[in-house]
Amino acid sequence: MDRDIRYCMTRDGVRIGYCVEGEGPALLIVPFFIQSFFFDSSIPESGEFNRAVGRGRTLITYDARGTGISERMPEDMSHEALVLDIEAVVRAAQVPSVSVLGGSIAGPRAIRFCVDRPDLVDALILYGTTSRARDVMSAESVQALAMLARSNWMLASRTLADMAGREQAPDTVDRYAEWYAMSADGEAVARTLETANGEDVSGLLRQVTCPTLILHRPKDSVFPFSAGEAIAAGIPGATLISLPGAGHNVSLGEAQAVARAIDSFLRQRLPEASNGATPAAHCAVPAVRTVLFTDLVGHTEMMQRLGDEKGREVLREHERVTRQVLRQHCGVEVKTMGDGFLASFSSVTNAVQCAIALQRAFDQRNGSAAEPLQIRVGLNAGEPIEEEGDLFGATVILAARVAATAESGEILASLAVRELCAGKKFLFSDRGETALRGFEDPVRLYEVRWWAEEGLR
Numbered sequence: 452m453d454r455d456i457r458y459c460m461t462r463d464g465v466r467i468g469y470c471v472e473g474e475g476p477a478l479l480i481v482p483f484f485i486q487s488f489f490f491d492s493s494i495p496e497s498g499e500f501n502r503a504v505g506r507g508r509t510l511i512t513y514d515a516r517g518t519g520i521s522e523r524m525p526e527d528m529s530h531e532a533l534v535l536d537i538e539a540v541v542r543a544a545q546v547p548s549v550s551v552l553g554g555s556i557a558g559p560r561a562i563r564f565c566v567d568r569p570d571l572v573d574a575l576i577l578y579g580t581t582s583r584a585r586d587v588m589s590a591e592s593v594q595a596l597a598m599l600a601r602s603n604w605m606l607a608s609r610t611l612a613d614m615a616g617r618e619q620a621p622d623t624v625d626r627y628a629e630w631y632a633m634s635a636d637g638e639a640v641a642r643t644l645e646t647a648n649g650e651d652v653s654g655l656l657r658q659v660t661c662p663t664l665i666l667h668r669p670k671d672s673v674f675p676f677s678a679g680e681a682i683a684a685g686i687p688g689a690t691l692i693s694l695p696g697a698g699h700n701v702s703l704g705e706a707q708a709v710a711r712a713i714d715s716f717l718r719q720r721l722p723e724a725s726n727g728a729t730p731a732a733h734c735a736v737p738a739v740r741t742v743l744f745t746d747l748v749g750h751t752e753m754m755q756r757l758g759d760e761k762g763r764e765v766l767r768e769h770e771r772v773t774r775q776v777l778r779q780h781c782g783v784e785v786k787t788m789g790d791g792f793l794a795s796f797s798s799v800t801n802a803v804q805c806a807i808a809l810q811r812a813f814d815q816r817n818g819s820a821a822e823p824l825q826i827r828v829g830l831n832a833g834e835p836i837e838e839e840g841d842l843f844g845a846t847v848i849l850a851a852r853v854a855a856t857a858e859s860g861e862i863l864a865s866l867a868v869r870e871l872c873a874g875k876k877f878l879f880s881d882r883g884e885t886a887l888r889g890f891e892d893p894v895r896l897y898e899v900r901w902w903a904e905e906g907l908r
Contacts, residue, residue: 459543487519542840554578604637656685829854
């Protein structure tokens with residue numbers, strides 16, 4: 452497969468290098484440690500493993516911040532920042548959704564991404580990882596490795612390579628140590644280890660909604676099998692497979708068993724990869740799209756009343772509900788602004804049904820919630836401009852203005868949406884012409900009467 456090396460920018464302004472290879476349903480590999488895909492020419496075992504799991508698929512690999520061809524000295528290398536790298540790469544690759552493969556110290560960030568962005572994830576595969584770092588290695592041991600990386604990175608790289616693969620392939624780990632050494636400097640590795648040391652996503656496992664496969668070697672030399680069992684017990688419906696072989700490095704030892712398990716799992720859940728059908732990732736994206744804006748009513752006042760920590764907890768609930776409903780109605784989340792979302796739909800019917808489902812979901816939630824959440828929704832249809840996964844232009848601006856005009860609990864739509872819904876079983880109420888900021892002529896708006904709808908799904 453010919454490599455297509457690209458760059459993208461994260462939401463916090465960090466440059467990330469990534470690669471897209473092949474065709475088919477998309478599979479994203481989250482870097483297991485600090486090794487760079489760009490410097491892997493001396494590691495044929497790694498290339499062979501990637502080819503095996505990427506066969507018949509669009510394979511997306513990238514270098515995490517601080518490593519490889521990505522920005523080497525970013526200010527933020529926290530767990531949350533590393534998750535931003537994943538989001539940026541998925542958006543820039545311009546695929547509607549991906550299956551995510553994460554392992555080793557990258558497992559928690561793969562889990563976090565699947566919880567934060569369920570609309571972008573088809574399936575999750577975890578290899579030899581944990582949801583809670585303290586179950587694997589003591590804080591003192593991690594700190595000792597971080598200190599060694601800072602003081603003698605060459606020795607530390609050999610130590611880390613030995614830990615992951617000396618038992619499997621004693622003649623190979625020196626090449627892995629060189630790969631590590633080329634991919635990052637000691638300071639970046641120390642910061643990566645310190646970030647991993649504090650990670651705990653065990654509380655998020657129940658929120659993983661996509662099909663999940665957990666692969667673990669009982670004789671893993673770094674991550675105990677019990678860590679994989681704990682993840683399997685926490686994620687609803689997850690499958691745990693015990694793998695042959697010893698050691699930890701995924702591409703050494705019985706690597707083909709890992710690749711076969713991944714391929715079988717993905718083919719069962721994404722059969723279009725093997726039946727010759729055109730993969731969704733490569734279908735033409737229609738020029739005309741319906742754009743949906745949401746806005747959380749009273750966001751500023753709520754944050755002032757609850758404080759940052761409690762307010763952020765409520766915002767996460769708002770994000771979870773919104774993303775779940777978007778996924779159910781084939782909506783593509785373009786971006787979130789903290790207190791609102793911009794999403795697009797290839798079907799106007801799906802967009803209107805999604806808007807109705809959003810209001811119903813929050814209405815149902817508010818019946819038993821201590822902190823009620825009210826949203827307003829705006830809809831418009833047209834031909835937005837798309838650049839690197841984001842949408843721009845008059846179509847988007849009008850949708851935002853329509854949403855800002857709506858009251859709490861309302862859905863307002865433009866004339867374009869109303870006309871595209873002609874003959875469909877939606878109830879629209881003419882709200883007349885309204886002057887909107889930035890538009891010379893008044894715009895006719897329609898209220899979608901979601902509380903009166905019957906029989907919509």
